[in-house]
Amino acid sequence: MQKSIRIIFLFLVFNSGFAQTNFENPEVDPNQIQKNFSDWSAYQSKNIMLSRDFVALDVLSKEISKESFLDQLANGNYIPVRLKSEDSGYYYKLFEIQPNSDTSIKATINQIGFDAYKNYKMEGTTFPEFSFKDLNGNPVTNESMKGKIIVIKCWYIHCTPCIREFPQVNKLAASYKDRKDILFISLAEDAPDQLKVFLAKRPLAYAVIPNMKVYMNEALQLNSFPTHFILNKEGLISNVLPNFESLEVALAKESKL
Structure with missing residues (x-):
């Protein structure tokens, strides 16, 4: 009986670890794209779509809710970067904004995050009387x-x-x-x-x-x-x-x- 339990436990651990390999490294160097505002802005506008369905990850690669992800963008010191993945899904991870980055990046991403969070909270509500x-x-x-x-x-x-x-x-x-x-x-x-x-x-x-x-x-x-x-x-x-x-x-x- 104990042997069977151990086998099941090892099976679950193995599959849990396997499930977490869906995503890999960032598709761009998170520090490199922060060196100037134009590089970051070009990447953000082309590669990050906060309104779509995506798997949200915090700075420690822990999966969090989309609501929490957007809230941290609106009020924190992070940029989102898409991760390479083994499937067709979208995996966005938070990376800290570096101290020497252009201050406009933080101000802009906070505004983008605020708008995305506000939009997200409207989903599922009734459209106002019209x-x-x-x-x-x-x-x-x-x-x-x-x-x-x-x-x-x-x-x-x-x-x-x-x-x-x-x-x-x-x-x-x-x-x-x-x-x-x-x-x-x-x-x-x-x-x-x-x-x-x-x-x-x-x-x-x-x-x-x-x-x-x-x-x-x-x-x-x-x-x-x-x-x-x-x-x-x-x-x-x-x-x-x-x-x-x-x-x-x-x-x-x-x-x-």
């Missing part, structure tokens, strides 16, 4: 959106990053044109007449709802643009996303559910 009309006079309400996946882009005319991604979001909307259960809506701060003139030159393949500044500031509490929301068919927020790249990944996942 009853407006788009530029064509069509009503858009919480009730009219139920039973469909809703993609919402929040923007304004003078937001350069918002406008820069127009070609990408237009292409994304076109790729789902045959999905009658997916709607693309945008909330814009600007007045109807301003939007009509602007969109005549730069079309947006979304239904556009004007005069949304107060709603976005108060109901959605947005402080960063563009911001994208994906609502599931029950009207709950599935994702809150900072850019087209993360939107594309999240919508691909939501559309298959």
